[in-house]
Structures are given as C-alpha cells and as structure tokens.
Amino acid sequence: MDIQALQKELIEYSKEIGIDKIGFASASPFEELKDRLVKQQELGYQSGFEEPDIEKRVNPGLILPKAKSIIAIALAYPSKLKDAPRSTRTERRGLFARASWGQDYHDVLRDRLNKLEAFLIERVPAVKVKSMVDTGELSDRAVAERAGIGWSGKNCSIITPEFGSYVYLGEMITNIPFEPSTPIEDQCGSCTKCIDACPTGAIVQGGQLDSNKCIAFLTQTKGFLADEYREKIGNRLYGCDTCQLVCPKNKGMDFHLHEEMEPDPELVKPLLKPLLTISNKEWKEKFGPMSGSWRGKKPIQRNAILALAHYKDESALPELQTILFKDSRPVIRGTAAWAIGKIGKQESVQTLLVAKEKETDGEVLKEIEKGLKLLNM
Template sequence: MNSQQLKEAIVEYSQSIGIDKIGFASASVFEELKGRLLTQQALNYQSGFEEPDIDKRTNPQLLLPNASSIISIALAYPSKMKNPPKSTKEERRGIFCRASWGQDYHTVLRDKLQKLEAFILELVPEATVKSMVDTGELSDRAVAQRAGIGWSAKNCSIITPEFGSYVYLGEVITNLALPPDQPMEDRCGSCNKCVEVCPTGALITGGQLDSQRCIAFLTQTKGFLAEEFRSKLGNRLYGCDTCQTVCPENKGKDFHLHPEMEPDPEIAKPKLKPLLHMSNREFKEKFGHVSGSWRGKKPIQRNAIIALAHFKDETAVPDLLKVVKEDVRPVMRGTAAWALGKIGDASVLNELQKLREKELDEEVQQEMDKGISMLQA
C-alpha cells in the first residue's frame, strides 16, 4: 500500500466511525504560529491554561521523534437546543456555551482518535502515533488550518464551509509520510462583526485574542471577577458564544450528528438559585460529564451569583443572604454581598451592615462596602 492508498484507507475508515471531516498536514514547525504566540506572550494575552513551552506548541518533532505528518479531525456539534427551557421571573436560568453541551468533547474525540490510531497501527504495525485533543501541546486550530479543515477566522476559531465554526478538533501526529491537503483560503474578507461585538474587546485584531479579557476564559477563573467584567457576563455560567453566533458563516448551521453531543436542557440551561447551595457531590453527579465542569463548582457558582444580579432577581435575596452568612469561601460571600447591593432593598441594607461588622476577610469587606454603597444610593 503506497502513501496515497494509505491516506484513502484512513479517510474511508474515519467516515465509518463518525468523524465528520479529516485533513492531512506536514509535521514541519509552525513558524507563523510561533511568532504569534511570542507576541501573545509579550503582551500577556495568554490564559495560563495552555502549554507554556512555545517550542512544544509549534514543533511536532519535540512531541514525536521523526514526526512526518499530522492527521486533523473535526466533529460537528449542535448550535441549537431542542425545547430549551424558559427563564422565568421566579426561576432564572444560566447558560453553558455550546462547547459544553452533551458529553465532554475530550472524551468523545479521544475515543475517535484511539480508534483511528488502532486502525493505522493495524495497517502499518511499525508506525508511531500520538494523538491529542485541546489539552495537548499543539494548537488544534493551527493544525486544522494547515490540514485544510477550515480557515483560521478573525474570531480565533476554525471555520469549515460545511459546519461553520461549530466543530471540535483533534489530531494524530505520525511518522508516516502521508500526502498533505491544501490549506484553505481565508474567507472572512472585510467582515469584522466578531471583533466589533466582542463584549469585552478581547478580540484585538482579526486572529489575535487577549485571553485575559475573553469571557470564555473569565468564566473559568476562580477568584473575584473584576468589576468591569461582571456586567458583561450576563447569565453565562461557562464559556461565551457571541463571536460564533454573530458570524455570517454560522448562519443556518446546526448539526445533530452525534447523540452523545445532544444537550440535556436542564444541564445546559440550569436554574440559578439551586446552584448556589449545591454540594461537591451533587455538582459532580449533575454536571461532571460535561466539559464545563472541569474547574469544579466554584466558578459556576460565582457566575450564577453574578447572573442573579444581572437579572436583578429579588426572589434570590434569601439565597444570597444565606451565602453571605454561611459560605466559608470568601469569593462566594463577597460576590453575593455585591449582588445584594444590585438587587436588595432597605431591609437588606440593615442585614448587610450587621454582617459587615463580623466579616474578617479584607476582600469580602470591600465587596460588602460596594453592596452597602449601592443600597444606600
């Protein structure tokens, strides 16, 4: 079997196991990406979640000796929820981004990649392979762009002609020399919608992201959220889809090809108030299988408090007071005190002032002072 026949066999097999798109690229150094990452590092635009070694992120040879090719795969996920529950005045709801609907995509993609690896090794037992999804060293997007899966858009996503940017990406590095596919031309053109509507101005220019300002990143942090971002969060509990939903290339794109990716509406759009008092065990049982749970319940609960403030949900006052009085975590007490300032009344002011006298944590005191000032005003 020559390299072209091997490639065709891999493509055919990938389709049989439900991979929606596959592309092939050389394993040469990603020089352009390296320059962009060095700029990102110099400007402190990194999130801190990525691999810190830029050489490992851009040189496949450091990850697999004698790496020759990279196989990129894409799986399309839904952009619309069937029968989404409504947020009511009595029961306000938050939202997880689309990439956290259904089963954790890392699990779904790893299963496909492991099957692909096994198939390759069956055909070429002496081959070496190494696969990764998202948390690996390589940039999934840079690989996908080089492999012709789609183009690297101004919103920092890969956009495919077939599925828009609603795709999960993964790759297999191998020492096999496989014919590469042609990279796709950029189709964003003069469109700048994603940059213009980014809630926090995180998209600096087309293709450059200040992760420190990106709502998708901010929803995953565990400390106090800077006040300038709280009003931008809305009811987002995890992630942000704004730069995808405004993209003209995503108009009408909604694929339900994988049952495991279908969202449970009560998990993708959960009620906010019950989240505040959920134990670790309850959180894991309900949300543990979705990608948005990877940082634990703390960021989700903090974001739920901010969402209740966004809605000015007066029915949440007893829940928020309970958090201020009983939660051992300063971030929760402080954020709840701030939220009470947004939605409370004179009776809340008295309660908050009494709690302020007992509070020992300096940051919580500052948030309480903000809440008290808002209530006095």
C-alpha cells in the first residue's frame, strides 16, 4: 500500500465532499492533555458531559486497538444571521448560539466522516476505523491541535487561520500510519479579550475553563439556575458566543459553505412567549433538527422565562402566571415565580401570595419568596 498516495487521494476527496480542512495526527497518547484533565477533575471544573474515563480520553489505542493515526476534519459554519427578525417591546426574542444554527452539526459531520470511511474501506478493505464527533471519548480540540487544524485559543476553542474559531470538529482513528501534519503555532499572543469579556468569569485563565460557570453549559442544565447567573444569561436560550464574538481572529469571519448549516432566522432567534406553552410535538417538529434541542424543551423554556425577566416584559405576565399555577414541573413554576417578581409589577404581589398558599413544593416556595422579595414584600 502506497500510504503517501492514499493520503493525497484522501485529502482531494475530502474537498469534494465538503470538508473545509483536514489534518493528520499520530495516535500516540495525549500525555500533556492527561495532566490537564486530571487537574480539571481535581478542581471540579468538568461539566459532567465528558467521557468520565480519562485514560480513554487520552489514549486512542484504548478505543481502536493498534491505532496508528487520527484524521481530523473541520467544517466552517456561519457567524452572521441574514434577515434577522427584530425583538420588540411586546414581542421579545431569545437566541440560540451559532453552534446550533441549521441542521444538528453532529449529523453533518458524521455524514462527512461516513463518506471518508467508505472511501478508505473501498481502497483498503482491511482498514480499521473509529469516527467520533463531540460526544466521543477523545478531545476534539486536542486532536485538531495536534493535526494542524488550528491552535488552541485562550477561549478554549480551536482557532483556524482560515475560518477563525467558527468550525465544527470531528475525527477518525485509523490503523493506517498516515504522515502527521504540522501543528500551527499559537497566535493569541498577549490578547486577553475573551477572558475579560466572559460574562461569568468561566475562563479562569487562557485555555482553562470552569465549565460549571460557563453560560454555554448553564443553558443546558435542567434544574434551577443559580441566582448569580440568572441575570447574566440575558436572552440566551442555548449556548454562548461571547468569547468568540470578541476574538480578533474572528473579525470578518462569516462562511456560508454548507446548505445544511444555514439558519432559519425564526428558529435561531425565536419569539419567547410562544416557547412557554409549546407542545412536545411542535417542539420536536420545529426545533428537533437543531443541536440545541438535545436536552429537550425544559431547559429552553426555563431560559425563555429568564430572558423575559431580563427584558422585564410585562406583556408576558399572563403566560407566566398561568405557568406558575398550572405547570407540573417545579423548575418551570419556580422560575416563573422569580421572573414575575423580577419584572416588578406591583399588581403581581397578590398573584405570588395566592401561589404561596397553594404551592406544596419546597423549592418552588423558595422561588416565590424570592419573587416577593424582589417586589419589596
């Protein structure tokens, strides 16, 4: 087998199927990453969404026996929304982060990786491969960095010279010893804009993230949001782009290269009030194809309530009152009680007092008290 020729063919084929960047890395263990992951675990900075077994995260050979190399791919996604609908005083809108625009990126990248797999199997029938996107054991960022896709920025994203950090990453472990690509030198320099701009101080220092403070993570949690983050979430329904938006390397970066990634403005910047009462069926039909729907509608509805409180949208009070008295989920009822208080209409005092008499859930009662306190009661 002529590995050099195969690698060249694979690179050419990757362009044909819409892969914007491809790189190759050795499958040797990520020893430096292991030290960082152990430290993150000790500090309690992990989100809980990661693969819990650190050895699997750093040793490709545990995932694919006799692994020789890893193929890393990147697809650029849009950063600017064309024909964005406007938010008005009585028709407020929320926002899904750019990583949730268009079709679920997991599906898009898996499609490209499946095509690469088929290409390799056709030419080397005995080849062994294992592909993954985001939810796999390996760190996409560590693989991409080693494979020369980009450098690991202070904002904890891979930054590419061509597309900035607006790229989705995927990888394929293989038993073919492809020639490694040359890593890209870190170009962040002394810039700390992402660290300074992080709304919650989640970027502890360049390249180190406390996931539990990160708004992108917080928007995906299902319980009550801690008080100190409720106002900082703004109108974000899913994810957070702040550390990317302020990055100088992203200035002017906006790529519309893949039809599947084109956003529907009404879905990525939806009206907030209709989200409060959306049915499961309508939720799945409208938002199901987006990556931001993976945790279900409950976190999005909670975030929509917080966004209405952020705007102090008095027109939403009837819907919030209905939720307070009729929704079966304590997190949604309680968040609505807090939001009613935050909106600050004195007529809402009686609403919360009545709810306090009827409510039996302890956590919801605490939120009602918070709402009353906000109304100076």
